[in-house]
Amino acid sequence: MKRAFLALALMLATPAAAVLPDEMLPDAAQEARARAISKDLRCVVCQNQSIDDSDAPLARDLRLLVREQIAKGKSDADVRDYVVQRYGNFVLLKPPVEGDTLLLWAGPFAILLLGAAGLIAWQRRAPVATPDSAPLSEAERAELDRLAGPHN
Amino acid sequence: MKRLLFILPIIAFAGLAAFLGFGLTQDPKELPSQLIDRPLPEFALPGIEDGGGPGFASASFKGEPRLLNIWASWCAACPQEHPVLTQIAREGFPVYGIAWKDKPQDSREWLARYGNPYAAVAADQQGRTAIDLGVTGVPETFIVDKKGRVRFKQIGPISPEVWEGQIKPLMQQLRAEA
Numbered sequence: 155m156k157r158a159f160l161a162l163a164l165m166l167a168t169p170a171a172a173v174l175p176d177e178m179l180p181d182a183a184q185e186a187r188a189r190a191i192s193k194d195l196r197c198v199v200c201q202n203q204s205i206d207d208s209d210a211p212l213a214r215d216l217r218l219l220v221r222e223q224i225a226k227g228k229s230d231a232d233v234r235d236y237v238v239q240r241y242g243n244f245v246l247l248k249p250p251v252e253g254d255t256l257l258l259w260a261g262p263f264a265i266l267l268l269g270a271a272g273l274i275a276w277q278r279r280a281p282v283a284t285p286d287s288a289p290l291s292e293a294e295r296a297e298l299d300r301l302a303g304p305h306n
Numbered sequence: 307m308k309r310l311l312f313i314l315p316i317i318a319f320a321g322l323a324a325f326l327g328f329g330l331t332q333d334p335k336e337l338p339s340q341l342i343d344r345p346l347p348e349f350a351l352p353g354i355e356d357g358g359g360p361g362f363a364s365a366s367f368k369g370e371p372r373l374l375n376i377w378a379s380w381c382a383a384c385p386q387e388h389p390v391l392t393q394i395a396r397e398g399f400p401v402y403g404i405a406w407k408d409k410p411q412d413s414r415e416w417l418a419r420y421g422n423p424y425a426a427v428a429a430d431q432q433g434r435t436a437i438d439l440g441v442t443g444v445p446e447t448f449i450v451d452k453k454g455r456v457r458f459k460q461i462g463p464i465s466p467e468v469w470e471g472q473i474k475p476l477m478q479q480l481r482a483e484a
Contacts, residue, residue: 198337198442199442199443201334201335211407211433212433212437212442212443215432215433215434215437216437219434219437239340240340240437240438240439240440241337241340241440241442242337242338242340242440244337
Protein backbone atom coordinates (compact mmCIF):
# COMPACT_ATOMS: atom_id res chain seq x y z
CA MET A 155 0.00 0.00 0.00
CA LYS A 156 2.74 2.35 1.03
CA ARG A 157 4.65 1.44 -2.08
CA ALA A 158 1.68 1.98 -4.33
CA PHE A 159 1.14 5.35 -2.77
CA LEU A 160 4.78 6.29 -3.30
CA ALA A 161 4.67 5.19 -6.92
CA LEU A 162 1.51 7.22 -7.44
CA ALA A 163 3.10 10.25 -5.83
CA LEU A 164 6.12 9.93 -8.11
CA MET A 165 3.89 9.70 -11.16
CA LEU A 166 2.02 12.80 -10.12
CA ALA A 167 5.20 14.79 -9.54
CA THR A 168 5.86 17.41 -12.19
CA PRO A 169 9.00 19.48 -12.67
CA ALA A 170 8.85 22.71 -10.74
CA ALA A 171 8.54 25.81 -12.89
CA ALA A 172 10.63 28.84 -12.12
CA VAL A 173 7.69 31.22 -12.39
CA LEU A 174 7.24 33.11 -9.15
CA PRO A 175 3.83 34.26 -7.96
CA ASP A 176 4.79 37.93 -8.27
CA GLU A 177 5.45 37.45 -12.00
CA MET A 178 2.08 35.98 -12.81
CA LEU A 179 -0.63 37.78 -14.70
CA PRO A 180 -3.94 38.27 -12.87
CA ASP A 181 -5.88 36.91 -15.85
CA ALA A 182 -5.67 33.10 -15.78
CA ALA A 183 -6.15 32.70 -19.54
CA GLN A 184 -3.38 35.22 -20.27
CA GLU A 185 -1.12 33.55 -17.71
CA ALA A 186 -1.72 30.18 -19.39
CA ARG A 187 -0.71 31.69 -22.74
CA ALA A 188 2.40 33.19 -21.15
CA ARG A 189 3.32 29.80 -19.72
CA ALA A 190 2.87 28.10 -23.09
CA ILE A 191 5.04 30.70 -24.85
CA SER A 192 7.70 30.58 -22.12
CA LYS A 193 7.98 26.82 -22.46
CA ASP A 194 9.05 27.25 -26.09
CA LEU A 195 11.60 29.98 -25.43
CA ARG A 196 15.16 29.03 -24.67
CA CYS A 197 16.93 30.62 -21.76
CA VAL A 198 20.02 32.15 -23.38
CA VAL A 199 22.06 31.81 -20.19
CA CYS A 200 21.42 28.16 -19.34
CA GLN A 201 20.80 27.03 -22.84
CA ASN A 202 18.99 23.75 -22.53
CA GLN A 203 16.28 25.07 -20.29
CA SER A 204 13.25 27.04 -21.31
CA ILE A 205 12.71 30.39 -19.66
CA ASP A 206 9.78 28.75 -17.90
CA ASP A 207 12.21 26.34 -16.22
CA SER A 208 15.16 28.56 -15.60
CA ASP A 209 16.01 30.46 -12.45
CA ALA A 210 18.48 32.72 -14.25
CA PRO A 211 17.78 36.44 -13.76
CA LEU A 212 17.73 37.00 -17.53
CA ALA A 213 15.09 34.25 -17.87
CA ARG A 214 12.98 36.09 -15.31
CA ASP A 215 13.37 39.32 -17.27
CA LEU A 216 12.21 37.53 -20.39
CA ARG A 217 9.25 35.95 -18.60
CA LEU A 218 8.20 39.39 -17.42
CA LEU A 219 8.66 40.73 -20.92
CA VAL A 220 6.49 37.97 -22.39
CA ARG A 221 3.77 38.76 -19.85
CA GLU A 222 4.06 42.48 -20.46
CA GLN A 223 3.57 41.96 -24.19
CA ILE A 224 0.58 39.69 -23.60
CA ALA A 225 -0.96 42.24 -21.22
CA LYS A 226 -0.55 44.80 -24.01
CA GLY A 227 -2.81 42.59 -26.13
CA LYS A 228 -0.16 41.13 -28.45
CA SER A 229 -0.82 37.75 -30.07
CA ASP A 230 1.29 34.69 -29.26
CA ALA A 231 3.08 34.97 -32.61
CA ASP A 232 3.82 38.67 -32.00
CA VAL A 233 5.34 37.92 -28.62
CA ARG A 234 7.53 35.18 -30.09
CA ASP A 235 8.63 37.47 -32.92
CA TYR A 236 9.48 40.16 -30.39
CA VAL A 237 11.95 37.85 -28.64
CA VAL A 238 13.27 36.31 -31.88
CA GLN A 239 14.01 39.79 -33.24
CA ARG A 240 16.35 40.32 -30.32
CA TYR A 241 17.93 36.89 -29.84
CA GLY A 242 17.39 35.14 -33.16
CA ASN A 243 15.81 31.79 -34.00
CA PHE A 244 18.11 30.21 -31.45
CA VAL A 245 15.72 31.18 -28.63
CA LEU A 246 13.00 29.01 -30.10
CA LEU A 247 13.37 25.53 -28.65
CA LYS A 248 11.57 24.32 -31.75
CA PRO A 249 13.24 26.06 -34.68
CA PRO A 250 10.96 27.09 -37.59
CA VAL A 251 11.20 25.35 -40.96
CA GLU A 252 13.18 27.80 -43.08
CA GLY A 253 15.88 27.75 -45.71
CA ASP A 254 18.77 27.44 -43.28
CA THR A 255 17.01 24.95 -41.00
CA LEU A 256 15.97 22.70 -43.87
CA LEU A 257 18.90 20.34 -43.31
CA LEU A 258 17.93 20.04 -39.66
CA TRP A 259 14.33 19.16 -40.40
CA ALA A 260 14.72 17.13 -43.59
CA GLY A 261 18.09 15.53 -42.80
CA PRO A 262 16.86 12.50 -40.83
CA PHE A 263 14.21 11.71 -43.44
CA ALA A 264 16.73 12.08 -46.25
CA ILE A 265 19.07 9.65 -44.53
CA LEU A 266 16.18 7.23 -43.91
CA LEU A 267 15.20 7.36 -47.59
CA LEU A 268 18.82 6.85 -48.62
CA GLY A 269 19.06 3.80 -46.38
CA ALA A 270 15.78 2.41 -47.73
CA ALA A 271 16.98 2.94 -51.31
CA GLY A 272 20.20 1.12 -50.48
CA LEU A 273 18.29 -1.76 -48.91
CA ILE A 274 15.95 -2.10 -51.88
CA ALA A 275 18.85 -2.02 -54.31
CA TRP A 276 20.59 -4.72 -52.30
CA GLN A 277 17.47 -6.91 -52.17
CA ARG A 278 16.83 -6.57 -55.88
CA ARG A 279 20.29 -7.73 -56.79
CA ALA A 280 20.18 -10.93 -58.89
CA PRO A 281 20.48 -13.94 -56.57
CA VAL A 282 23.96 -15.38 -56.57
CA ALA A 283 23.93 -18.45 -58.83
CA THR A 284 25.06 -21.58 -57.02
CA PRO A 285 27.96 -23.07 -58.93
CA ASP A 286 26.52 -26.58 -58.99
CA SER A 287 22.80 -27.02 -58.67
CA ALA A 288 22.61 -30.42 -60.35
CA PRO A 289 20.69 -33.11 -58.42
CA LEU A 290 22.69 -35.36 -56.15
CA SER A 291 24.40 -38.30 -57.74
CA GLU A 292 23.76 -41.84 -56.55
CA ALA A 293 27.13 -41.95 -54.72
CA GLU A 294 26.43 -38.65 -52.91
CA ARG A 295 23.01 -39.89 -51.83
CA ALA A 296 24.56 -43.06 -50.40
CA GLU A 297 27.20 -41.02 -48.58
CA LEU A 298 24.54 -38.78 -47.10
CA ASP A 299 22.54 -41.79 -45.93
CA ARG A 300 25.62 -43.22 -44.29
CA LEU A 301 26.34 -39.95 -42.45
CA ALA A 302 22.75 -39.53 -41.32
CA GLY A 303 22.78 -42.95 -39.76
CA PRO A 304 20.31 -45.80 -40.14
CA HIS A 305 16.72 -44.88 -41.01
CA ASN A 306 13.99 -45.91 -38.68
CA MET B 307 32.95 -1.96 -56.59
CA LYS B 308 32.33 -4.42 -53.78
CA ARG B 309 35.32 -3.14 -51.86
CA LEU B 310 34.00 0.41 -52.22
CA LEU B 311 30.72 -0.67 -50.65
CA PHE B 312 32.62 -1.99 -47.66
CA ILE B 313 34.60 1.21 -47.25
CA LEU B 314 31.54 3.44 -47.63
CA PRO B 315 30.25 3.10 -44.04
CA ILE B 316 33.73 3.90 -42.73
CA ILE B 317 33.88 7.01 -44.91
CA ALA B 318 30.39 7.98 -43.77
CA PHE B 319 31.40 7.48 -40.14
CA ALA B 320 34.58 9.53 -40.56
CA GLY B 321 32.54 12.30 -42.17
CA LEU B 322 30.03 12.32 -39.34
CA ALA B 323 32.78 12.21 -36.71
CA ALA B 324 34.54 15.15 -38.36
CA PHE B 325 31.27 17.10 -38.53
CA LEU B 326 30.42 16.45 -34.88
CA GLY B 327 34.03 17.00 -33.84
CA PHE B 328 33.91 20.43 -35.45
CA GLY B 329 30.74 21.11 -33.50
CA LEU B 330 32.62 20.47 -30.26
CA THR B 331 35.03 23.28 -31.04
CA GLN B 332 32.18 25.80 -31.32
CA ASP B 333 31.21 27.78 -28.23
CA PRO B 334 27.42 27.55 -27.83
CA LYS B 335 27.49 30.69 -25.68
CA GLU B 336 28.47 32.78 -28.67
CA LEU B 337 25.17 33.51 -30.30
CA PRO B 338 25.33 35.45 -33.52
CA SER B 339 23.94 38.94 -32.96
CA GLN B 340 20.70 39.84 -34.67
CA LEU B 341 21.83 43.45 -34.77
CA ILE B 342 24.73 43.21 -37.20
CA ASP B 343 24.27 45.88 -39.89
CA ARG B 344 21.09 47.07 -38.21
CA PRO B 345 20.62 50.33 -36.33
CA LEU B 346 21.25 50.34 -32.62
CA PRO B 347 17.91 49.76 -30.83
CA GLU B 348 16.50 52.92 -29.34
CA PHE B 349 17.17 53.63 -25.71
CA ALA B 350 17.63 56.59 -23.40
CA LEU B 351 19.17 55.67 -20.08
CA PRO B 352 19.96 57.68 -16.95
CA GLY B 353 23.49 57.95 -15.63
CA ILE B 354 24.89 56.31 -12.54
CA GLU B 355 25.08 59.47 -10.45
CA ASP B 356 22.71 59.94 -7.52
CA GLY B 357 19.21 60.65 -8.78
CA GLY B 358 20.00 59.49 -12.28
CA GLY B 359 21.79 62.39 -13.92
CA PRO B 360 22.62 62.43 -17.58
CA GLY B 361 23.38 59.06 -19.08
CA PHE B 362 23.17 58.74 -22.83
CA ALA B 363 20.76 57.74 -25.55
CA SER B 364 21.05 55.63 -28.67
CA ALA B 365 20.40 58.77 -30.73
CA SER B 366 23.82 60.13 -29.72
CA PHE B 367 25.55 57.23 -31.47
CA LYS B 368 26.14 59.10 -34.69
CA GLY B 369 28.98 60.91 -36.37
CA GLU B 370 31.86 58.74 -35.17
CA PRO B 371 32.33 55.04 -34.58
CA ARG B 372 32.13 54.02 -30.93
CA LEU B 373 32.34 51.04 -28.65
CA LEU B 374 29.37 50.25 -26.46
CA ASN B 375 30.43 48.07 -23.57
CA ILE B 376 27.93 46.22 -21.37
CA TRP B 377 29.36 45.53 -17.93
CA ALA B 378 28.42 45.26 -14.27
CA SER B 379 30.14 45.59 -10.93
CA TRP B 380 29.11 42.00 -10.15
CA CYS B 381 30.62 40.68 -13.36
CA ALA B 382 33.58 38.35 -12.83
CA ALA B 383 35.26 38.83 -16.20
CA CYS B 384 34.95 42.64 -16.25
CA PRO B 385 38.09 43.39 -14.17
CA GLN B 386 39.99 41.24 -16.66
CA GLU B 387 38.69 43.30 -19.58
CA HIS B 388 39.14 46.62 -17.81
CA PRO B 389 42.83 47.26 -18.67
CA VAL B 390 42.03 46.65 -22.35
CA LEU B 391 39.15 49.15 -22.27
CA THR B 392 41.45 51.64 -20.56
CA GLN B 393 44.01 51.10 -23.31
CA ILE B 394 41.34 51.53 -26.00
CA ALA B 395 40.19 54.81 -24.46
CA ARG B 396 43.80 55.98 -24.20
CA GLU B 397 44.28 55.28 -27.91
CA GLY B 398 41.50 57.76 -28.56
CA PHE B 399 38.55 55.48 -29.34
CA PRO B 400 35.40 56.46 -27.44
CA VAL B 401 34.04 53.72 -25.17
CA TYR B 402 30.54 54.04 -23.76
CA GLY B 403 29.43 51.85 -20.88
CA ILE B 404 26.06 50.45 -19.87
CA ALA B 405 25.95 49.07 -16.35
CA TRP B 406 23.59 46.10 -16.63
CA LYS B 407 21.33 45.16 -13.71
CA ASP B 408 23.62 46.93 -11.35
CA LYS B 409 22.94 49.33 -8.49
CA PRO B 410 24.31 52.77 -9.48
CA GLN B 411 26.18 52.98 -6.20
CA ASP B 412 27.94 49.65 -6.89
CA SER B 413 28.78 50.83 -10.41
CA ARG B 414 30.27 54.03 -9.03
CA GLU B 415 32.34 52.19 -6.44
CA TRP B 416 33.61 49.74 -9.05
CA LEU B 417 34.72 52.61 -11.31
CA ALA B 418 36.34 54.42 -8.39
CA ARG B 419 38.30 51.26 -7.61
CA TYR B 420 39.42 50.30 -11.12
CA GLY B 421 39.35 53.67 -12.88
CA ASN B 422 36.82 54.93 -15.39
CA PRO B 423 37.67 54.37 -19.06
CA TYR B 424 34.19 55.36 -20.26
CA ALA B 425 33.29 58.53 -22.12
CA ALA B 426 29.88 58.17 -20.47
CA VAL B 427 28.17 55.55 -18.34
CA ALA B 428 24.45 54.78 -18.25
CA ALA B 429 22.52 52.50 -15.95
CA ASP B 430 20.19 49.79 -17.24
CA GLN B 431 18.84 48.62 -13.92
CA GLN B 432 15.77 46.91 -15.38
CA GLY B 433 17.82 45.13 -18.01
CA ARG B 434 15.32 46.11 -20.66
CA THR B 435 17.80 47.84 -22.96
CA ALA B 436 20.07 44.83 -22.65
CA ILE B 437 17.25 42.60 -23.90
CA ASP B 438 16.67 44.96 -26.83
CA LEU B 439 20.38 44.60 -27.57
CA GLY B 440 20.17 40.81 -27.33
CA VAL B 441 22.64 40.70 -24.45
CA THR B 442 23.11 37.26 -22.92
CA GLY B 443 25.76 38.08 -20.34
CA VAL B 444 28.49 40.51 -19.35
CA PRO B 445 30.79 41.72 -20.68
CA GLU B 446 29.62 42.24 -24.24
CA THR B 447 30.72 44.98 -26.57
CA PHE B 448 29.04 46.42 -29.64
CA ILE B 449 30.87 48.35 -32.31
CA VAL B 450 28.62 51.07 -33.71
CA ASP B 451 29.52 52.88 -36.92
CA LYS B 452 29.12 56.55 -37.88
CA LYS B 453 25.54 56.01 -38.97
CA GLY B 454 24.52 54.37 -35.73
CA ARG B 455 24.50 50.83 -37.09
CA VAL B 456 25.90 47.90 -35.16
CA ARG B 457 28.78 46.37 -37.09
CA PHE B 458 30.31 43.88 -34.68
CA LYS B 459 29.57 42.24 -31.38
CA GLN B 460 32.14 40.86 -28.99
CA ILE B 461 30.83 38.30 -26.52
CA GLY B 462 32.94 38.02 -23.40
CA PRO B 463 35.91 40.18 -22.51
CA ILE B 464 37.94 41.92 -25.21
CA SER B 465 41.43 40.47 -25.01
CA PRO B 466 44.44 42.51 -26.16
CA GLU B 467 44.67 40.10 -29.13
CA VAL B 468 41.05 40.64 -30.14
CA TRP B 469 41.49 44.40 -29.84
CA GLU B 470 44.68 44.56 -31.89
CA GLY B 471 43.72 41.89 -34.38
CA GLN B 472 40.02 42.46 -34.95
CA ILE B 473 38.37 45.42 -33.33
CA LYS B 474 41.02 48.10 -33.80
CA PRO B 475 41.35 47.45 -37.55
CA LEU B 476 37.55 47.55 -37.77
CA MET B 477 37.40 50.85 -35.87
CA GLN B 478 40.01 52.33 -38.22
CA GLN B 479 38.06 51.09 -41.21
CA LEU B 480 34.84 52.56 -39.80
CA ARG B 481 36.57 55.88 -39.22
CA ALA B 482 37.62 55.94 -42.85
CA GLU B 483 34.08 55.18 -44.05
CA ALA B 484 32.04 58.07 -45.39
